[in-house]
Amino acid sequence: MAYSDKVLEHYNNPRNVGSLDKSADDVGTGVVGAPECGDVMKLQIQVEGDTIVDAKFKTFGCGSAIASSSLATEWLKGRSLDDAMTINNTEIVQELSLPPVKIHCSVLAEDAIKAAINDFKSKQGADPSQA
């Protein structure tokens, strides 16, 4: 399996690894994937007002899954929630030059972003389906 330079770079130097307090009101947590499928992503955001001020991840998965979630945390910081909701997996595919067999990693990252945002919103009492 040949990896792109960007995947290797994120794999070797993953950004924003770690965990935020998942019980805090200003933190949204998304956990997606399943161990038996070979990938689980946990992505967390910390929100002030409408802006994502911090993002952290932990990923069990291949190099492309690690890179996709690492990239996602980079892109999330500083974005508004609505803006973050528009992040699409194809942007991740392009940025990391993911081959077709690894597209599911980008889909998982997009799912993790949306799950984290919805978790945050539900904590604020909003109905996530309206997001």
Add this chain to the structure above:
Amino acid sequence: MNAPIYLDYQATTPVDPRVLEEMLPYFGEIYGNAASRSHAFGWQAEEAVGQGRERIAHLIGASSKEIIFTSGSTEGINLAMKGVAQMYGSKGKHIITSQAEHKAVLDTAKRLEKDGFEVTYLAPDSKGRHSADQVAEAMREDTILVTIMWANNEIGSINPIREIGALCKERGVLFFTDGTQAVGKVPVDVEADNVDLLCLSGHKIYGPKGVGALYVRRRNPRVRLVAQMDGGGHERGMRSGTLNVPAIVGLGKACEVCEADMDTDREHALSLRTRFEEKVFGALDHVHLNGHPDHRLPACSNISFSYVEGESMIMGISNLAVSSGSACTSASLEPSHVLMSMGVGDELAHSSIRFGFGRFTTEEDVDAAAEQVIAAVKRLRELSPLYEMVLEGVDLSKIQWDAH
């Protein structure tokens, strides 16, 4: 980046210099066709082939007349299974094999199913082995062939071949074993071990690639095969095609060296494997050995690192030449069929790595490998949400994962 370390001896082995040296003249001045009976060039080649045959036969306790040269074990498996099925198909249509066999056996079995045979695929136990009792239970009136591998290529577990062979002999069922990983590494005696057919491959035993042999019993019983390659009637009509003399010379020499060095090779591999496993198991928690701890090839160590995914693990130890699952399936994302058949869960199957040590592996190689493995697992576990949950006391099996 340090020099890469080769730890994939189950995939292939380097050619031993003693083997190479003996092969070289047969690429040059000695070029006759072993089938040419009318001149000295042919006789010389035939003599070299004859010596190769003797050496192979000696290693496995056979007679040289029972050795059929092939291109390797895939061909040997195809010839043995299809050859037996087509020859004895009128006697019965039932074949017994194992879910943990190499794809060459499984795919040949599937082909035979399409041709009207019925195949029982036995599940191995949790250590990857089969018992003679299990085979006995699966036997039917119309069973004509049992195919159980001697030692597994992914986990190294060794089957009780002598007992399974004795059962087959008693029931009058032919017994074929894939000896690719076992021959040259552990003692093999086709007489004492009650084997009717056995395949072996040159490149797994420090010989050249593209050559192998099929042992076909000549008496008690005399096994007959339908040839899969028609032509000049070479190899007692079972495998036509001009013999690859240099490769056969190499295979023969490789067998001779394996026989002479078997004890040294085994002690060397065992000491390296023990050294490696002691380091890895001593430094890391949640590490599992796949396969049988004792009934196992001395050079094989298949380990699952919980909460670390196999492909990211291989990236993390990119300096080490190892396999995740078997080399034949590592291009796909499917977890190993061998581990699955043993009941190893998906998650552990995804996180398994096979380390193979061999004649040219050094203690320095093993130390460097263990160090890199330990560092990679620790780093990836810092990244792993599963490991974090386990440290928090979460039972992962109780979580509703959204499978995708």
